[in-house]
């Protein structure tokens with residue numbers, strides 16, 4: 001008799017479209033034959049309503065215990081209100097590496113068909129350290145925090161990722177011509193770390209030039225490592241290269257914990273309509289399956305997803321179709337059953 005692993009994984013189904021896409025993803029994973037004991041926890045706006053806390057203690061404890069979490073998007077007030085739950089979780093669990101692969105999907109039409117790159121974004125420092133002071137009513141002092149240890153571990157992560165994933169080139173992205181100390185240290189650390197990885201080609205590029213080159217010839221890039229803010233912006237640009245936020249996946253990895261989440265937000269404009277695209281969260285879940293060693297299941301889900309996209313009969317509105325999230329999910333499950 002085949003003995004199946006049973007995984008304990010924390011599940012945060014988020015705000016807005018979060019619960020809709022999470023339900024679809026949970027059912028697809030089940031249909032792929034992976035047995036998961038989902039520990040459902042709250043974070044974000046709904047957690048605040050119930051516990052007056054955006055990240056309740058029981059959510060923290062659950063992630064600490066399980067070490068793995070699948071998380072749907074959370075609403076964060078812009079400019080005012082509570083601080084970003086995402087940033088707080090990344091900092092609490094020291095999830096220093098944000099991994100965002102961008103590769104063309106079958107039948108998702110974009111200006112390019114040869115995009116295959118991975119952004120490795122430093123996830124805990126830079127302006128996200130949240131150090132801002134009011135000097136007076138009209139002057140704010142915001143700090144860009146960069147540490148040598150932070151630069152070292154993210155550069156090492158990028159090279160190790162390249163090795164493990166058979167990638168041949170790692171580029172470092174900075175604005176070291178202007179930020180001579182902070183980005184200068186990131187760049188110099190990259191140069192130091194690269195000496196340990198002789199088989200991997202390296203290159204250096206300024207973030208403004210990178211943006212221009214990405215929208216002209218993205219195929220020239222492979223793995224790109226960069227500080228937090230550039231990574232945030234450039235990785236959304238790269239999501240645009242492969243069909244938009246609805247299809248992009250990401251992982252936040254630390255030494256002892258990992259949180260997998262879609263790149264997009266809680267999409268309040270379409271919440272509750274049942275038309276959200278679960279692809280971004282589903283692909284993030286595939287990264288999670290890969291991480292826990294359920295590689296075959298992850299591959300099977302991707303294959304089923306690609307077939308559904310290729311056929312084009314059950315696409316959600318953001319991909320030019322008129323299927324509901326439910327219909328999209330059912331099509332994927334049908335493929336998995338074959």
Ligand code: NAI
Nearest residue numbers: 073074075076077246263264265266267269270276277318
């Ligand atoms: P958003 O990503 O929620 O929405 C941008 C546009 O993309 C909207 O038109 C939305 O309908 C569409 N969209 C996003 N995901 C989609 C999906 N799966 N299927 C179909 N269409 C989709 O970005 P927005 O509006 O800037 O942010 C809304 C909220 O989400 C804010 O509170 C923001 O702070 C939060 N947010 C949370 C993130 C997270 O939890 N990881 C990441 C980004 C934003």
